[in-house]
Amino acid sequence: MRDTCMLGPWLRRFLVDYIVTERRLARNTQKSYRDTFTLLLPFISAKIRKPADRLDVEDIAPTHVLQFLAHIEENRGCSVQTRNQRLTAIRSFARFVASRDPARLAWCAQIRAITTKKAAPQPITWMTRNEMEALLAVPDRRTPRGRAEYALLLFLYNTGARVSEATRLQVSDLQIGRHGDNHALVTLCGKGDKIRQCPLWPRTENALGELIQRRANGDPVFLSRHRKRYTRFGVYRLVERCAARVPTLAARSITPHVIRHTSACHLLQAGVDLNTIRAWLGHVSLETTNIYAEIDLEIKAKAMALCDAAASRPDRPWKEDKGVMAFLNAI
Incomplete structure (x- = not known):
C-alpha cells in the first residue's frame, strides 16, 4: 500500500513506461518533463522538510505547485512560456496517476485546475x-x-x-x-x-x-x-x-x-x-x-x-476642395 503512495515509483513509470513506450513522445519531451521534476522535487522537499526520496504523490499539493511556478518566474527568471511548460508536465503526470489510481481523481482535478498564464506571442526572428x-x-x-x-x-x-x-x-x-x-x-x-x-x-x-x-x-x-x-x-x-x-x-x-x-x-x-x-x-x-x-x-x-508615401499629392490643398461636403452628403 505504501508503494502506491510513494512518488518515486510513479515518476519512473511516467517518464520511462508512459512517455516513451505508451505515448512514444519525443526524447526531448521526456527530457523536458524530467527537468521539471528535477526542479520541483527539491523545491517541495525544502518546503515540507522531507527528503525527496520519501515524498508521496500527494505531497505535490496545488499550493506547492503554485509556489513552485512563482519561484521559477521570480527567482529563476524564467519566462511565462517556460512556466506554462513546467505546469504542462505536472498536469500530465497528475492525469497519468489518476488514470491508474482512481482514488486520486480529486487530487488530479485540483492539479489540473491550475491555469496557464496568458503569454504574449514571441516575435519571429529571421535573417535576410x-x-x-x-x-x-x-x-x-x-x-x-x-x-x-x-x-x-x-x-x-x-x-x-x-x-x-x-x-x-x-x-x-x-x-x-x-x-x-x-x-x-x-x-x-x-x-x-x-x-x-x-x-x-x-x-x-x-x-x-x-x-x-x-x-x-x-x-x-x-x-x-x-x-x-x-x-x-x-x-x-x-x-x-x-x-x-x-x-x-x-x-x-x-x-x-x-x-x-x-x-x-x-x-x-x-x-x-x-x-x-x-x-x-x-x-x-x-x-x-x-x-x-x-x-x-x-x-x-x-x-x-x-x-503611398511616394504618391503624388493633389494640386490643391484639402480645404480648397469645394465639392467635398457635397460628396460626403451624397453617400
Missing part, C-alpha cells in the same frame, strides 16, 4: 538573404573543420531542419549523386518519428558529398572536431559563434531555430505556398505555418506604406 549568406561565409572552407561547419549551416538553411533532426542524420538518410533529373533528397525523422523528405540544393549536395566520403551508411553525417556526433549544445554553439562574427547579427540572438524561421520566410518570399512549407518543415498543422504568412503581410504592408 544577405545576412544568411554572410553567416554561411564565416567558416573557413579551406580547412576540413570549416567545410564541415559550412555544410551543417547550409543544411539547416536548405531544409529548415530542427537541431535534433540534424544531429540524428545518418549517411543512409541521404540520396545524393543521383543521375538525370532526380534531385538529391534527405530523409528526416521529426517529432513523433514523423518521416519527411526534403530536396537538396546542388551546393548542399556537393558540401554533404564531400563530407561523407569513406563513411558507412550507419555513420553520422555531422561530426564535431572531436570526430563525435554533434550534440544539441554543439550546434547551438556553432551558430552563435558564427553569428557573432557577422556585424549585423552580432547584437542579436541567433539560434538554429532562427535559421529554420529564415528558411521558411525565404520560401514564402519566393512564392512557395504555405502547405508546401508546412510539409517542408514537418509541421503537423497548417496553423503553425501561418505565422510566416503574418510576417509576409507585414512586409507587404511596409511596401504599401512606401508606395
Whole structure:
C-alpha cells in the first residue's frame, strides 16, 4: 500500500513506461518533463522538510505547485512560456496517476485546475538573404573543420531542419549523386518519428558529398572536431559563434531555430505556398505555418506604406476642395 503512495515509483513509470513506450513522445519531451521534476522535487522537499526520496504523490499539493511556478518566474527568471511548460508536465503526470489510481481523481482535478498564464506571442526572428549568406561565409572552407561547419549551416538553411533532426542524420538518410533529373533528397525523422523528405540544393549536395566520403551508411553525417556526433549544445554553439562574427547579427540572438524561421520566410518570399512549407518543415498543422504568412503581410504592408508615401499629392490643398461636403452628403 505504501508503494502506491510513494512518488518515486510513479515518476519512473511516467517518464520511462508512459512517455516513451505508451505515448512514444519525443526524447526531448521526456527530457523536458524530467527537468521539471528535477526542479520541483527539491523545491517541495525544502518546503515540507522531507527528503525527496520519501515524498508521496500527494505531497505535490496545488499550493506547492503554485509556489513552485512563482519561484521559477521570480527567482529563476524564467519566462511565462517556460512556466506554462513546467505546469504542462505536472498536469500530465497528475492525469497519468489518476488514470491508474482512481482514488486520486480529486487530487488530479485540483492539479489540473491550475491555469496557464496568458503569454504574449514571441516575435519571429529571421535573417535576410544577405545576412544568411554572410553567416554561411564565416567558416573557413579551406580547412576540413570549416567545410564541415559550412555544410551543417547550409543544411539547416536548405531544409529548415530542427537541431535534433540534424544531429540524428545518418549517411543512409541521404540520396545524393543521383543521375538525370532526380534531385538529391534527405530523409528526416521529426517529432513523433514523423518521416519527411526534403530536396537538396546542388551546393548542399556537393558540401554533404564531400563530407561523407569513406563513411558507412550507419555513420553520422555531422561530426564535431572531436570526430563525435554533434550534440544539441554543439550546434547551438556553432551558430552563435558564427553569428557573432557577422556585424549585423552580432547584437542579436541567433539560434538554429532562427535559421529554420529564415528558411521558411525565404520560401514564402519566393512564392512557395504555405502547405508546401508546412510539409517542408514537418509541421503537423497548417496553423503553425501561418505565422510566416503574418510576417509576409507585414512586409507587404511596409511596401504599401512606401508606395503611398511616394504618391503624388493633389494640386490643391484639402480645404480648397469645394465639392467635398457635397460628396460626403451624397453617400
